[in-house]
Amino acid sequence: MMLYFISGSKSKQKEMERLCVSHGIQMASTKVEINELQTKNLEELVRDKVKKAFDTLKRPLFVEHTMLQLELETGDMSHFPGALTSIIWEELGEVHFSELFGGKKAKATAMIGYCDGKKIYTFQESVCGSISPVPRGEGGFGWDRIFVPNGQARRQERTFAELELVGKKDEYSMRSAVLKKLGEHIKKEQVREQKQDFRELCKAIKDRRVILFAGAGVSMNLKLPSWGKLISTMAQVCFATEKCRVSRPFCA
Structure with a gap:
């Protein structure tokens, strides 16, 4: 900023x-x-x-x-x-x-x-x-x-x-x-605002106002960061469940 x-x-x-x-x-x-x-x-x-x-x-x-x-x-x-x-x-x-x-x-x-x-x-x-x-x-x-x-x-x-x-x-x-x-x-x-934005995104996904497409159409060969950890964290915030396991890595 x-x-x-x-x-x-x-x-x-x-x-x-x-x-x-x-x-x-x-x-x-x-x-x-x-x-x-x-x-x-x-x-x-x-x-x-x-x-x-x-x-x-x-x-x-x-x-x-x-x-x-x-x-x-x-x-x-x-x-x-x-x-x-x-x-x-x-x-x-x-x-x-x-x-x-x-x-x-x-x-x-x-x-x-x-x-x-x-x-x-x-x-x-x-x-x-x-x-x-x-x-x-x-x-x-x-x-x-x-x-x-x-x-x-x-x-x-x-x-x-x-x-x-x-x-x-x-x-x-x-x-x-x-x-x-x-x-x-x-x-x-900045950290506080990022966390707040993250919580708001999770709530929007939970309320089905937003759909997140992780890795759609992106080649794994690009070696971009895995979405696994992000999806797992969002699952916990959205649904208050135990740690979610992603069956395979997602790329974006």
Whole structure:
């Protein structure tokens, strides 16, 4: 299934395309003009964003929003700048942001909003780290040059931008982690839908609304997959009997 990723950022589109390939998601990027809700509540923002995008495009799609949270003097994680990170970032820029908050512990969060046409789902992942006193690295985009994720070897702490240059950003990225959740959800839904379609086909056969011709007119020499197991399974679903034995293989 093809999903549309809605974003006006070419850099984000490019990163998403790479990550989606890694997580088995078929993706196409497009831009939809959306007036983002100004709120501190990340989920409320993302749900509103994906709904507006779907109302316009009317195709299965997803949106993504990232935010930073800075540690308070008490040691608790604040809601600043939170869901309004992009607005604060545009006002301050990376240099002033680093000057003001360099050395502070921080948490980077990514949330995806996905709409399949029936329902909206949200997925969230976070990475803890700190703010670099100065911007570092030539790779990445947004605040990649000032965020240092935890989990790296001592004295080798790199920003997301520096990690991207050596091909290691995805190992620490909250965006990669949340896309993995989306990919897993899509696979589960596809399996569930296939099972439902199978049950509906079996019911149609049982009700004699459908007749299945297995192997009619097809040569065994083509060495196509046997229908034996399929017919046996359908017999159990349709008639709730013990395992059905097929006297000879069927081909289709």
